[in-house]
Amino acid sequence: MTIRAVVWGENIHERTNEVVAGIYPEGMHTTIANALNADKAISASTATLEQPEHGLPVARLAETDVLVWWGHKDHGAVADEVVERVAKRVWEGMGLIVLHSGHFSKIFKRLMGTPCTLKWREAGERERLWVTSPSHPIAEGVGDYFELENEEMYGEQFAVPEPLETVFISWFQGGEVFRSGLTYRRGAGNVFYFRPGHETYPTYHDATVQKVLRNAVKWAVNPQGSNHAILNAPNVPVEKALEPIEERGPKLHAHGEAGFR
Template sequence: MLRVTVWGENVHEQKNRVVAEVYPDTMHGTIAGFLNRAGGIAATTATLQEPEHGLTAERIAATDVLVWWGHAAHGDVADAVVDRVCDAVWGGMGMIFLHSAHFAKPFKRLMGAPCNLTWREAGERERLWVTSRSHPITAGLPDHFELEHEEMYGEPFGVPEPLETVFVSWFAGGEVFRSGLTWRRGAGNVFYFRPGHETYPTYHDANVQRVICNAVRWAHNPAMRIADPHAAPNVPVDRALESITERGPRLHHDGEAGYR
């Protein structure tokens, strides 16, 4: 069973009546709900307001893939928790960032970039085009699908060049945006997926749900987690190899360099 933790700020749901009506089970609760119905996935939730934001060392160790939604309180996330999350990704935990999590501390840390973009909140139509038809994240999807009401994100998007661009969005205002991107950070797979503004029912959409379910399965690394990814390359050189290099190169009769 693939173990997933869905992290949500849980701020808009408490302060905005529209969000509470659209997501009576909260956004993180809604996402965990459809993940649990997908089969082979056991999803639980964690929120900003819990001790250590619900992401204790024990919780992270028991998480195969972490899904992150944030927007209004990026700065309230403790740096110690950010360190813990990023170290887990480097060690092999999968990570999915949704919508405004492009500005979340863990995403910016993993990307090493500003992660800025242009935006407009106008409730306009978004058309998502599949740009990698054979990718596991796009399995079972049509060549494009539409969300009738969404917030616009536009280029330029200040992130490093991705491994793959899985989706590109077009908006009714004419803008385009790379809306589904993958990276590898250490042993961890990272996916960013653009849709998900809190006042629109995006996470109730069947295609969006399929993308996130597919992404969770794609992001999972079944290999044993690297306990300390920072220490992995810091190992002593084998003495036998040192002795070879100390003796230095010699020339073969044909002039090619070699070792004695």
């Protein structure tokens, strides 16, 4: 089965900044989608902030296996309704890949439950990304490390929960280090945060970065599909208990009544 991916881009800098427009004339989201579509196992389309419902209506998300998210300038413009819609799909099993400054996106902070803060510096430094989990599918074919000649620095401490796995750690010319490839599971959904991708540098044209993104999309897919029941909280009647029991003492809810949320 072909993996159905949607690349979501804020698409502001590409329209307002000459440097970014020169690097990504069709938008970063298009460059990323084209890189994903180079793999026949992936079918990637795009969505952007300015579209109705930010390009992510309920029906489209229901047909999305993996959502790739890039945002920076206007995280606050993303409607809370859409954020909750995306979170629901992640809990059900949709994969989510959050890129670079998406660490401050509403959806990433919603799923992490932490401030997601970090140190940063915009100086075009060399970034060396070390593979710390060489057997991980996301790192397949990368080697021991790869380098980006110009990138924005992100430095620890990164205020996120302890990940399931750390796939990459970055070193920058100024001396800082950063956990640049982190995996999580939220509900039935796989989540990957990947650090590189500052808009004034051609990061998403880099062949190794594109390889990592394709690997990540394949990793993020839940092979069991959507688990809609994960959002249910059923009131199990006494007669359906696995072992025979008798009710003892008063109870708050009536037979079959839904619980409070």
